[in-house]
Amino acid sequence: MQVYEIKKDIYWVGAVDWLVRDFHGYSTYKGTTYNAFLMFDEKNVLFDTVKHNLCSDLVHRIRTLTDPEKIDYIVVNHVEMDHTGCLPEIVELVKPEKIICSKMGHKNLLAHFHRPDWPYHVVENGETISVGKRSITFIETRMLHWPDSMFSYIPEEKLLISSDAFGQHLGTSERFDDEVDESELMYQAKKYYANILYLYSPQVRKLLKSVAEAGLEIDMIAPDHGVIWRKGPDKILKAYEDWSHHRGTKKALVIYDTMWHSTEMMAKAVADGLESTGISVKLLDLAVNHRSEIVTDVIDAKGICLGCPTLNNGLLPRMAGFLMYLRGLRPAQKFGFAFGSYGWSGEAVKHMNKAMEEWKFELVHEGIKVKYVPTHDDLKRCKEAGQLMGKKIIEALEDQA
Amino acid sequence: MKQYRCTVCGYVYDPKNGDPDNEIKPGTSFEDLPDDWTCPICGASKDQFEPAE
Numbered sequence: 001m002q003v004y005e006i007k008k009d010i011y012w013v014g015a016v017d018w019l020v021r022d023f024h025g026y027s028t029y030k031g032t033t034y035n036a037f038l039m040f041d042e043k044n045v046l047f048d049t050v051k052h053n054l055c056s057d058l059v060h061r062i063r064t065l066t067d068p069e070k071i072d073y074i075v076v077n078h079v080e081m082d083h084t085g086c087l088p089e090i091v092e093l094v095k096p097e098k099i100i101c102s103k104m105g106h107k108n109l110l111a112h113f114h115r116p117d118w119p120y121h122v123v124e125n126g127e128t129i130s131v132g133k134r135s136i137t138f139i140e141t142r143m144l145h146w147p148d149s150m151f152s153y154i155p156e157e158k159l160l161i162s163s164d165a166f167g168q169h170l171g172t173s174e175r176f177d178d179e180v181d182e183s184e185l186m187y188q189a190k191k192y193y194a195n196i197l198y199l200y201s202p203q204v205r206k207l208l209k210s211v212a213e214a215g216l217e218i219d220m221i222a223p224d225h226g227v228i229w230r231k232g233p234d235k236i237l238k239a240y241e242d243w244s245h246h247r248g249t250k251k252a253l254v255i256y257d258t259m260w261h262s263t264e265m266m267a268k269a270v271a272d273g274l275e276s277t278g279i280s281v282k283l284l285d286l287a288v289n290h291r292s293e294i295v296t297d298v299i300d301a302k303g304i305c306l307g308c309p310t311l312n313n314g315l316l317p318r319m320a321g322f323l324m325y326l327r328g329l330r331p332a333q334k335f336g337f338a339f340g341s342y343g344w345s346g347e348a349v350k351h352m353n354k355a356m357e358e359w360k361f362e363l364v365h366e367g368i369k370v371k372y373v374p375t376h377d378d379l380k381r382c383k384e385a386g387q388l389m390g391k392k393i394i395e396a397l398e399d400q401a
Numbered sequence: 402m403k404q405y406r407c408t409v410c411g412y413v414y415d416p417k418n419g420d421p422d423n424e425i426k427p428g429t430s431f432e433d434l435p436d437d438w439t440c441p442i443c444g445a446s447k448d449q450f451e452p453a454e
Contacts, residue, residue: 104442142444143409203409 001060004175006228007157007220009040013061015054016171023169025325026195027290030188031171034082035224037161038065039154042132043072046094047152047161048224052085059093068093073121075136076101077163079108079148083224088113100129102140105148123150141165141207143200158219165204166236168192168226178231188226189236191296193243198299199330204244208237246333248302250397252279252389255294256307257286257316262341262373267307269379270339273386274303279393286318291325298326302393303335304361305386306352310342315351323355335392336361337385339368346371364389404453405431410443413453 004012014035020028034050036058044066050058062068071094076084079101087109091099098121101109106122109115123129125140139151144165152161168188174180197204211218221229221236229236254271258264267283274281282301284294298304308319315323336359338352349367356363365385370378402416414420414434419427422441425434431450438447 140444142442147410147442147444200409 001057001064003061003064006037006175006222006230007154007159010154010157010159011038011061011065012036012175012222012228013038013046013058013065014048015050015057016173017051017054018171020169020171026169026292028169030169030184032169032225033171035222035226035228036083037222038062038071039131039134040066041134043097044070045073045075045131045136046071046090046096047075048077048083048163049074049086049090051082055086055089058086058090069095071096073098073100073131075152075161076105076109076148077150077152077161078146078224079105079112080146080164081112083163084109084112088115091115091118100138102138102142102148102150104142104146105150108146108148125150141203143203144207145196145200153216153218155217158217160216160218160221160233162221162223164196164224166221166229166240167196167223170226172227175228176231177227177229177235180227185227186235186239187296189239190243190299191292192225193240194296194299194329195292198243198295199328201244201246201330201332204240208241208244243299247300247400248334248393248397249300250279250393251281251297251301252303252305252335252393253282253284253294253297253301254305254307254386255284255286255322256305256340257309257318258307259309259311259316259341260373262370263307263309263339265374265379266339266341266368266370266382267305269374269382270305270307270337270386273383273388274305274390275386276383277387277390277394279303279390286322291322294322295326295329298329298331301334302396303337303364303389304331304356305337305339305389306356307338308340308348308352310340310346310348313345313347315348319348319352323352327355327359331359331361334359334361335389335396336363337365337367337389338363339370339382339385341370341372341374343372362392364392402430405450406453407440407443407445408449408451409445410440412440412442414450
């Protein structure tokens with residue numbers, strides 16, 4: 001099978017997953033890759049492995065280059081099973097002298113594979129090991145996005161093997177950023193950030209700061225998913241900087257679900273109000289938009305409008321599920337507004353307001369409830385609420401600038 | 402003695418158990434943890450904890 005030399009004597013030996021469409025609830029319409037890298041030096045080092053079902057792809061690629069037993073060290077940058085699923089088979093085949101991991105990596109490997117007999121070598125944050133002409137410095141990146149996560153940095157090559165950070169679920173036969181469509185790449189990178197890293201934005205900011213202060217020279221970032229950043233490592237670093245600072249743009253979302261189109265009518269009126277103030281709006285019906293696509297839009301929207309009718313004294317389950325998902329991603333620094341139709345009790349708006357208050361959104365309005373079907377005046381009120389949010393967004397962005 | 406929750410990863414420090422990973426004995430209150438103590442799961446500093454409900 002095809003291998004790719006990404007730097008002198010460092011090869012991509014991972015696997016392309018052309019089939020995956022649902023990655024634990026994250027929609028992966030473009031498939032993905034599980035990247036693994038093999039570096040030849042006085043000690044030969046394999047960085048990460050692949051998902052279990054693609055083990056033979058990894059093994060074929062390794063065998064194209066060398067006898068697996070010639071690999072001395074296996075580095076586990078992240079214990080999640082899309083990168084360690086075939087570790088037991090690979091350990092069996094390679095018989096490594098060392099399995100290098102972080103302190104939490106050691107604990108988590110034991111909790112996954114129950115193999116206390118493996119030759120673990122726990123590295124400290126910032127520790128450097130020599131592998132011959134080159135060295136590897138390990139940088140702990142706890143909670144980016146698991147406690148065990150770490151980066152492997154090869155200073156002699158200015159290469160950062162970044163585990164899940166800077167990744168994208170993008171399955172392609174191309175291996176580098178300059179070989180694929182740029183807007184598709186940046187969308188997939190943003191989607192990855194939104195669904196996997198958004199909640200750890202404070203840690204991302206801290207990490208970017210410490211990388212800048214340490215003055216690491218980086219001319220290539222090789223994540224564990226998607227393509228390798230060789231043309232634009234600065235571009236993805238800058239994008240992470242923007243996303244992690246919650247820098248909202250002149251954009252608002254109207255996210256809704258509806259039973260008999262009443263809440264949908266209200267949603268359109270709210271969107272109309274926003275649009276009239278010059279704000280870019282997306283009208284997102286939860287019935288047809290996947291939650292992982294919606295949260296990708298959430299990260300740079302300054303305003304979030306939530307619409308849902310009341311069902312059995314509560315929310316429609318799609319909205320309830322969406323709020324649970326978004327809550328976990330810890331959105332911040334946004335304006336909020338809730339609306340919805342009802343028949344007799346009308347609790348939905350209260351539930352949505354409560355969620356947004358918990359996220360410390362600034363509610364621009366107390367919320368609008370409409371009994372059964374909106375009148376012309378009701379829709380006018382919805383439009384005005386949209387206009388109010390539009391004005392708030394414009395003012396806030398002017399203050400920010 | 403009060404429990405404290407890590408706002409980064411959700412770990413709860415329970416004084417009853419202490420933190421054996423960082424050699425903190427059972428019965429140590431959160432306030433008595435050293436200033437440079439960090440979350441045994443995610444490495445967050447003490448100021449990133451809040452009282453657990």
